[in-house]
Amino acid sequence: MDQIVTICGDAITELKKIPDGTVRLIVTDPPYNLSKDYGNNQDKLRFDDYLDFSRQWLSQAKRVLTEDGTCYVFMGMRYISYIYTILETELGLSFNSWITWYYTQGIGKTRGFSPRHDDILMFTKHPKNFVFHLDDIRVPQKSYRSINNMRGANPGNVWTFSHMHYCNKNRKNHPTQKPEGLFERMILASSDPGDTVLDPFVGSGTALRVCQQTGRKGIGIDINPEYIAMTRRRLGEEFTGFDSIDDRMKRIPNDLNDREIREEYIKNHIAWFLRNHPDAVAEFLEGVRRKYPNDESVSVPTPLLDFFNEVVSG
Numbered sequence: 657m658d659q660i661v662t663i664c665g666d667a668i669t670e671l672k673k674i675p676d677g678t679v680r681l682i683v684t685d686p687p688y689n690l691s692k693d694y695g696n697n698q699d700k701l702r703f704d705d706y707l708d709f710s711r712q713w714l715s716q717a718k719r720v721l722t723e724d725g726t727c728y729v730f731m732g733m734r735y736i737s738y739i740y741t742i743l744e745t746e747l748g749l750s751f752n753s754w755i756t757w758y759y760t761q762g763i764g765k766t767r768g769f770s771p772r773h774d775d776i777l778m779f780t781k782h783p784k785n786f787v788f789h790l791d792d793i794r795v796p797q798k799s800y801r802s803i804n805n806m807r808g809a810n811p812g813n814v815w816t817f818s819h820m821h822y823c824n825k826n827r828k829n830h831p832t833q834k835p836e837g838l839f840e841r842m843i844l845a846s847s848d849p850g851d852t853v854l855d856p857f858v859g860s861g862t863a864l865r866v867c868q869q870t871g872r873k874g875i876g877i878d879i880n881p882e883y884i885a886m887t888r889r890r891l892g893e894e895f896t897g898f899d900s901i902d903d904r905m906k907r908i909p910n911d912l913n914d915r916e917i918r919e920e921y922i923k924n925h926i927a928w929f930l931r932n933h934p935d936a937v938a939e940f941l942e943g944v945r946r947k948y949p950n951d952e953s954v955s956v957p958t959p960l961l962d963f964f965n966e967v968v969s970g
């Protein structure tokens with residue numbers, strides 16, 4: 657199989673062509689049935705028809721997953737409880753995590769509370785046998801302590817990334833494009849390089865872009881040929897870092913007062929937390945200079961810093 661495959665077609669029809677047990681990870685953001693205009697499809701089914709559509713694609717999703725596979729499904733408030741029931745009760749998948757994507761800004765309600773989150777359900781096919789690479793998705797500690805695990809902390813289940821605003825240079829002409837940072841975390845945690853990752857509702861291609869840059873094989877399906885063309889163009893673009901980053905990844909720990917420890921930590925920080933974000937390294941180093949003003953260590957040439965400086969300066 658090619659590294660990245662894009663398919664234009666209906667998700668249920670195309671899923672049926674994928675052999676059993678061949679996909680390690682499904683990460684997908686299906687239509688939420690909220691009447692979004694997706695060009696040739698309008699995201700507007702009767703309540704029962706939407707549940708039936710969800711049941712059909714989710715049961716195909718289960719079939720194509722490997723026995724140790726994992727599935728992440730985005731969903732809005734209106735249908736998430738029904739999707740949860742389909743996954744757990746009807747399909748017998750194992751619940752692992754309910755992740756809240758906190759997107760910080762959005763529409764303002766005048767009678768009721770303004771919505772500020774979507775959610776992501778993480779289920780595994782087997783209750784115990786699945787991959788979860790915590791070290792690949794840790795976030796930096798707030799302070800240096802010799803007893804702390806400076807490799808970082810678990811990011812938790814509330815993930816803060818703003819929506820893809822029109823001013824983001826990676827913004828595509830798709831109404832519900834998601835930040836790459838969300839997909840980066842799911843894909844790094846729940847698959848290995850070389851694994852096959854599937855998104856049956858790929859839209860502007862966010863999942864496939866992350867697969868491409870993290871060494872996974874990817875299959876993306878969408879019913880709209882314009883979005884498939886958009887995805888293909890996106891995959892040909894130059895990579896300077898994912899389009900969004902959890903702000904905690906740029907956090908410089910307090911109390912890194914010992915010079916040798918600090919030097920070692922800074923190199924590690926770049927390798928651990930910023931490896932897919934070369935365009936965030938300059939800001940991070942600037943922050944280190946501000947926090948530890950009399951320190952020349954951050955300008956000491958090291959192969960790693962040279963490498964990242966080269967990438968940043970283009």
Ligand SMILES: C[S@@+](CC[C@H](N)C(=O)[O-])C[C@H]1O[C@@H](n2cnc3c(N)ncnc32)[C@H](O)[C@@H]1O
Pocket residue numbers: 665666667668685686687688694697830832833834835856857858859860861862863877878879880883
């Ligand atoms: C919420 S969007 C996905 C956005 C994507 N995560 C991104 O970051 O760009 C859902 C997508 O599902 C597609 N879609 C809707 N019905 C479909 C179907 N039956 N089969 C395949 N794709 C479908 C829409 O065209 C739309 O692009």
